[in-house]
Amino acid sequence: MDGQTSTVTPDGRTIGGVVMEMRNITLRFGGVIAIKDISFDVRHGEIRAIIGPNGAGKSSMLNVISGFYNPQEGEVWYKGEKRKPMKPYQVARQGIARTFQNIALFDGMTVLDNIMTGRLNHMKASILDQAIWWGRAEREEVANRQKAEEVIDFLEIQSIRKTPVGRLPYGLKKRVELARALVAEPEILLLDEPMAGMNVEEKEDMCRFILDVNDEFGTTIVLIEHDMGVVMDISDRVVVMDYGKKIGDGVPDEVRNNPDVIDAYLGVAHD
Amino acid sequence: MANTAQPHGGLVSIPALLSRNAAQFGSKAAYREKEFGIWQSWTWSETAEEIEAIALGLLALGIEPGDHVAIIGRNRPALYWSMVAAQKAGGIPVPIYQDSVAEEMAYVLDHCGAKIVIAGDQEQVDKVLEVQDRLPEIRHIIYQDARGLRKYDHSHLHSLADVQAEGRAAHDRLMSELNRRESAIGYDDTCVMLYTSGTTGRPKGVVLSNRNIIETSKASAEFDRLVSSDEVLAYLPMAWVGDFIFSMGQAYWTGFCVNCPERPETMYENLHEIGPTYFFAPPRYFEERITALLIRMEDAGRLKKWLFDTFMELARRVGPRLLDGKPVGLMDRIKYAIGQVFIYGPVRSRAGMSNVRVAYTAGEAIGPEIFDFWRSLGINLKQLYGQTEASVFITQQPDNEVRADTVGVPSPGVELRIDDSGEVYYRSPGVFVEYYKNPESTASTKDAEGWVATGDAGFIEEGTGHLRIIDRAKDVGKMASGALFAPKYVENKLKFYPNILEAVVFGNGRDYCAAFINIDLTAVGNWAERNNIAYGSYQELASHPQVLAMIQGHVEEVNRSLAADEMLSGCQVHRFLVLHKQLDADDGELTRTQKVRRRIIEQKFGDLVTALYDGSTEKYTETEVTYEDGRKGSIKATVQIRDAAVVEVRTPTLEAAE
Numbered sequence: 001m002d003g004q005t006s007t008v009t010p011d012g013r014t015i016g017g018v019v020m021e022m023r024n025i026t027l028r029f030g031g032v033i034a035i036k037d038i039s040f041d042v043r044h045g046e047i048r049a050i051i052g053p054n055g056a057g058k059s060s061m062l063n064v065i066s067g068f069y070n071p072q073e074g075e076v077w078y079k080g081e082k083r084k085p086m087k088p089y090q091v092a093r094q095g096i097a098r099t100f101q102n103i104a105l106f107d108g109m110t111v112l113d114n115i116m117t118g119r120l121n122h123m124k125a126s127i128l129d130q131a132i133w134w135g136r137a138e139r140e141e142v143a144n145r146q147k148a149e150e151v152i153d154f155l156e157i158q159s160i161r162k163t164p165v166g167r168l169p170y171g172l173k174k175r176v177e178l179a180r181a182l183v184a185e186p187e188i189l190l191l192d193e194p195m196a197g198m199n200v201e202e203k204e205d206m207c208r209f210i211l212d213v214n215d216e217f218g219t220t221i222v223l224i225e226h227d228m229g230v231v232m233d234i235s236d237r238v239v240v241m242d243y244g245k246k247i248g249d250g251v252p253d254e255v256r257n258n259p260d261v262i263d264a265y266l267g268v269a270h271d
Numbered sequence: 272m273a274n275t276a277q278p279h280g281g282l283v284s285i286p287a288l289l290s291r292n293a294a295q296f297g298s299k300a301a302y303r304e305k306e307f308g309i310w311q312s313w314t315w316s317e318t319a320e321e322i323e324a325i326a327l328g329l330l331a332l333g334i335e336p337g338d339h340v341a342i343i344g345r346n347r348p349a350l351y352w353s354m355v356a357a358q359k360a361g362g363i364p365v366p367i368y369q370d371s372v373a374e375e376m377a378y379v380l381d382h383c384g385a386k387i388v389i390a391g392d393q394e395q396v397d398k399v400l401e402v403q404d405r406l407p408e409i410r411h412i413i414y415q416d417a418r419g420l421r422k423y424d425h426s427h428l429h430s431l432a433d434v435q436a437e438g439r440a441a442h443d444r445l446m447s448e449l450n451r452r453e454s455a456i457g458y459d460d461t462c463v464m465l466y467t468s469g470t471t472g473r474p475k476g477v478v479l480s481n482r483n484i485i486e487t488s489k490a491s492a493e494f495d496r497l498v499s500s501d502e503v504l505a506y507l508p509m510a511w512v513g514d515f516i517f518s519m520g521q522a523y524w525t526g527f528c529v530n531c532p533e534r535p536e537t538m539y540e541n542l543h544e545i546g547p548t549y550f551f552a553p554p555r556y557f558e559e560r561i562t563a564l565l566i567r568m569e570d571a572g573r574l575k576k577w578l579f580d581t582f583m584e585l586a587r588r589v590g591p592r593l594l595d596g597k598p599v600g601l602m603d604r605i606k607y608a609i610g611q612v613f614i615y616g617p618v619r620s621r622a623g624m625s626n627v628r629v630a631y632t633a634g635e636a637i638g639p640e641i642f643d644f645w646r647s648l649g650i651n652l653k654q655l656y657g658q659t660e661a662s663v664f665i666t667q668q669p670d671n672e673v674r675a676d677t678v679g680v681p682s683p684g685v686e687l688r689i690d691d692s693g694e695v696y697y698r699s700p701g702v703f704v705e706y707y708k709n710p711e712s713t714a715s716t717k718d719a720e721g722w723v724a725t726g727d728a729g730f731i732e733e734g735t736g737h738l739r740i741i742d743r744a745k746d747v748g749k750m751a752s753g754a755l756f757a758p759k760y761v762e763n764k765l766k767f768y769p770n771i772l773e774a775v776v777f778g779n780g781r782d783y784c785a786a787f788i789n790i791d792l793t794a795v796g797n798w799a800e801r802n803n804i805a806y807g808s809y810q811e812l813a814s815h816p817q818v819l820a821m822i823q824g825h826v827e828e829v830n831r832s833l834a835a836d837e838m839l840s841g842c843q844v845h846r847f848l849v850l851h852k853q854l855d856a857d858d859g860e861l862t863r864t865q866k867v868r869r870r871i872i873e874q875k876f877g878d879l880v881t882a883l884y885d886g887s888t889e890k891y892t893e894t895e896v897t898y899e900d901g902r903k904g905s906i907k908a909t910v911q912i913r914d915a916a917v918v919e920v921r922t923p924t925l926e927a928a929e
Contacts, residue, residue, distance in 0.1 A: 158534050215422065
């Protein structure tokens with residue numbers, strides 16, 4: 001495997017070398033094996049999808065990447081270094097942000113406040129600074145607000161800036177979650193079923209935002225998705241899982257024609 | 272160009288006005304736009320610098336005098352600047368509706384032969400690229416918002432910021448050429464070309480000269496005493512003539528500030544933040560805001576609701592009188608002042624109308640109640656009547672002479688004429704030069720003496736001199752007695768009642784007027800619920816005696832108001848029926864934009880029309896309907912026909928019903 005050369009996709013994006021690598025990951029919950037000896041890599045600047053039927057272990061895989069679970073076997077390599085077992089906040093500090101399958105926002109807070117919480121790792125001022133609101137605390141707040149506003153502009157949610165999240169429809173909540181992940185300025189963005197439960201129009205919007213994020217900020221994106229059409233359209237490479245095992249890995253067309261994948265997940269190939 | 276007169280001290284173009292403003296109001300805000308949650312502003316001198324950079328950049332791209340520059344996007348300062356920059360460089364700006372689909376855009380771009388397109392964002396660029404194969408004239412596309420466009424082929428695509436940077440870099444080289452071009456602009460050269468929306472046939476390019484725009488802006492700004500400290504919110508389409516006059520012509524003439532909302536969806540909020548002093552909105556807007564307010568009041572606590580109802584009642588009584596400076600009792604004045612603190616002030620503030628000095632509405636008839644609601648809050652809401660071909664203003668209402676049923680007196684410099692058929696003609700300094708590349712249409716609209724046909728029928732009210740528009744000229748007819756028949760005027764009066772959804776008035780060439788009426792199922796259904804009237808369907812509700820009595824009350828009220836009107840007293844509705852089905856576009860009775868198709872209805876319900884005129888009191892009928900899934904069926908009903916009381920009038924020889 002050549003992990004260093006960079007390639008240019010037909011639509012003009014540059015995909016760099018390997019930024020993250022999973023080596024022989026196995027994750028068990030008691031006697032249940034959620035992930036069994038899986039290896040794959042993520043290249044800088046690509047959109048990498050993980051697909052599979054229900055219970056295939058996709059979310060577990062994402063939780064391994066985000067540090068929520070520590071696998072019993074195998075290694076996670078990040079930027080050429082082997083990662084020690086970590087807590088999620090430590091992973092976040094390394095530049096990995098995520099969204100959740102079941103929206104995890106603060107319902108009573110406004111969209112803006114929710115997004116500002118995503119800047120937590122960029123806040124250095126002490127409690128005392130914050131309390132007297134002077135010097136560094138104020139400067140930081142201004143800088144953080146600016147970043148939040150840039151993301152609000154990017155995701156076109158200006159009109160709900162001051163609306164409490166609890167009052168928003170589902171599709172917009174998903175967008176707010178994406179905004180909160182984006183303000184952290186992550187190098188890798190993990191999206192757990194970003195389009196679950198959305199209507200066609202909301203899905204199209206979300207697709208466009210995912211592509212634009214990747215395009216504008218060069219953010220590497222790892223996403224889990226059920227909607228096959230979406231996955232095949234927007235991702236550069238796809239990992240297919242079934243019963244905790246990897247059964248396919250490659251560009252969407254390869255995966256689509258892989259007989260194991262067709263059996264396990266796609267059912268009948270559509271052309 | 273031969274200029275006959277240069278009356279305003281060499282201010283012959285918008286670029287010339289810009290230079291004056293930069294010198295005179297240099298440090299005053301000219302534009303504001305909310306971005307990243309903060310209102311950003313540009314002074315007149317900063318604006319002049321930005322515009323100059325764009326103009327130089329356009330020169331660097333090779334713009335030639337007379338080239339058309341299409342501008343497509345939502346209201347943003349940079350796009351307004353682009354229009355002025357195009358003028359400075361000798362070009363002609365052509366703003367295009369941003370919601371037009373690629374095909375419509377292709378027609379306009381092809382028709383004007385645009386060489387350069389300046390687009391707001393990726394969405395607009397995509398539309399232009401989609402049709403570019405057919406438009407070899409387009410040499411450059413410039414965009415403002417780079418998002419999503421980085422990967423595009425940039426051989427003919429430029430970001431506006433780059434164009435400006437190139438312009439600034441080439442300042443020394445191109446400045447003399449820019450000055451030369453700007454000083455060559457004449458008073459009768461084209462200022463802007465605006466395409467009419469084209470409800471019938473292809474859009475037409477209305478050519479407006481600097482004279483048209485500047486004379487109109489000057490006259491209308493003086494009419495309402497607009498000053499440089501005024502504020503407007505630019506939220507209506509840039510391709511619409513009104514926006515060009517309000518946000519360009521008048522803004523540059525008086526030097527007031529143009530505010531652009533953050534996004535179309537944040538318009539209400541931005542309006543509230545800015546609190547403009549000068550405001551325009553279509554009647555629909557004023558109606559929607561009242562509905563939103565009333566719905567919220569329904570949910571308010573009892574005390575608040577009581578306060579609101581009590582003070583609004585007072586406002587309806589004395590508000591408009593106070594606004595017009597008419598005498599009002601001391602007690603009422605005191606009560607109104609209290610209401611100002613508790614009710615009127617907050618309502619105005621929420622609606623972004625706290626500072627409004629002049630507000631206009633136009634475009635269609637506005638319900639008197641809606642009109643009075645805003646005026647009773649102390650908002651100087653007025654009506655105007657205008658067209659693209661007139662550079663907007665034909666008539667407008669002076670302060671203190673405001674009524675819901677007139678459109679005002681001729682604007683300064685406008686002459687009006689009503690021809691024998693009742694059609695309104697006008698002539699003014701704002702009258703357009705021509706339809707671009709369409710001499711036949713120009714000739715059929717504007718005669719050799721400069722009179723322009725509006726296509727609307729109306730009359731000038733004796734005594735006040737106000738123009739009243741009654742209908743589209745082609746719908747106006749004569750009754751058997753020779754009296755004027757204006758169906759839409761009567762229909763609008765009927766439709767102002769919330770219970771009446773639709774009305775169709777007959778009477779052309781007949782002895783008296785009669786009407787079909789559709790009740791509004793929501794409003795009447797709500798009323799029925801409150802009064803314990805059970806009903807199973809529209810048809811059942813429509814034939815309920817109490818409903819008929821209620822509608823009869825409305826019709827008679829309309830008759831009384833028509834009787835007071837000497838021109839239209841003949842249009843009183845003598846007989847009416849409530850239709851057994853709702854008029855529907857699926858059945859071809861309405862257009863897709865919900866306008867009644869008179870002739871089709873007259874044919875389809877021919878038996879009912881006959882019944883309206885043969886004196887019968889009920890009529891059995893069957894009507895074919897199309898269900899939503901496309902199946903056909905028929906509705907059978909016995910429709911009752913009622914006589915409505917009419918008010919006797921002395922003038923034309925009218926026969927009373929029966």
